[in-house]
């Protein structure tokens with residue numbers, strides 16, 4: 001874990017690198033563009049080729065979809081304790097979703113016309129659930145669960161299968177508990193392309209949701225237009241901001257939990273207390289020994305991890321806002337003062353007891369959150385993103401007449417006399 005203090009040489013340069021923009025590298029961009037082109041041109045055959053190449057599985061075009069038998073098997077195989085956990089998480093998700101959904105409204109404008117908005121669920125959405133490094137059962141709930149709450153009638157799930165051609169049974173169970181209507185056993189950029197463009201066997205969707213690795217995220221970015229997307233939720237990250245009241249063992253535990261996602265994960269720790277930083281580094285070493293994914297964690301600690309000693313908390317907040325972390329843990333004495341100042345984080349966990357993992361699995365807000373700096377311009381996944389918004393305008397005799405003078409003025413200055421006429425004809 002790289003440790004650097006405001007007193008060190010190179011501090012300014014390092015802090016500048018924390019001011020992020022979510023822009024993919026050329027190599028990822030080109031690799032994904034080719035995958036998208038191939039799926040567009042060769043459909044199911046391209047999906048089978050990529051499954052063989054990346055997931056080491058032989059997937060005949062006829063075997064792309066999870067079967068009814070596989071779902072029934074999963075239902076039998078999953079332990080009652082797992083079913084209970086899935087239900088508990090879904091219950092919180094559903095309640096949270098209800099409160100953030102948009103409701104229809106209307107009012108009469110200054111001319112007396114009735115104007116308003118109507119919200120209806122998308123007809124058919126795609127939900128990507130990563131399956132590369134871990135079966136992210138919770139991610140199935142934290143995406144599809146919101147689709148269900150928003151009453152989307154058709155949800156197509158996509159997740160890579162193992163070399164045996166099977167999807168993890170707990171993951172399948174969760175997808176079905178969250179109301180997914182069909183599932184393709186395809187992962188990566190090719191899955192996103194199939195859902196956006198359609199293939200011989202996959203009917204395209206209207207909007208694509210869900211997190212993934214850098215290839216998945218880039219595919220979503222490239223396919224905007226064919227579909228819309230939720231956000232850019234890539235490799236997971238946490239930034240802890242703490243003063244001397246932070247609990248070093250809890251902070252270490254949160255950082256390790258995040259590092260456990262492996263690969264491109266990013267973990268950061270900012271504090272104005274040098275003593276706390278030293279304690280956290282020691283606690284990390286101590287706790288790491290007992291964890292099963294120590295190899296993944298070490299990789300992350302060696303690559304994307306940093307501990308930053310700042311002059312004061314204001315400086316820390318400024319850096320955190322530039323960094324726009326997916327998760328921000330705030331462990332400070334004056335909680336509400338500093339909480340107000342953090343603007344770009346996808347989710348904020350307040351206080352020593354608010355473990356990020358509770359939000360990962362259970363709390364209610366979706367754990368699908370913007371990463372890589374995308375938090376500046378995107379928010380986390382929400383139920384209202386599954387709603388299509390339509391505006392509605394209704395005029396009567398009085399309001400059409402009252403609207404005429406302003407319409408005629410715009411029609412005159414824009415040189416669009418047919419526009420003016422289309423309103424005056426109704427006032428004769």
Ligand SMILES: NC(=O)c1ccc[n+]([C@@H]2O[C@H](COP(=O)([O-])OP(=O)(O)OC[C@H]3O[C@@H](n4cnc5c(N)ncnc54)[C@H](O)[C@@H]3O)[C@@H](O)[C@H]2O)c1
Pocket residue numbers: 031050054055129130131132133134136139160186187188189190211212213215216232233234235236237261263264265326367368369370371
């Ligand atoms: N931001 C969030 O809200 C959030 C939530 C959950 C998970 N995540 C992140 O999702 C990510 C999941 O990543 P993952 O890799 O485990 O699973 P994944 O399902 O996203 O990716 C696996 C797929 O990547 C493709 N792939 C692998 N190597 C490739 C290559 N060289 N070229 C092209 N395609 C390739 C393969 O098709 C494979 O099926 C993690 O980084 C995790 O942190 C983020």
Ligand SMILES: [Zn+2]
Pocket residue numbers: 236257258261357360
């Ligand atoms: Zn996590």
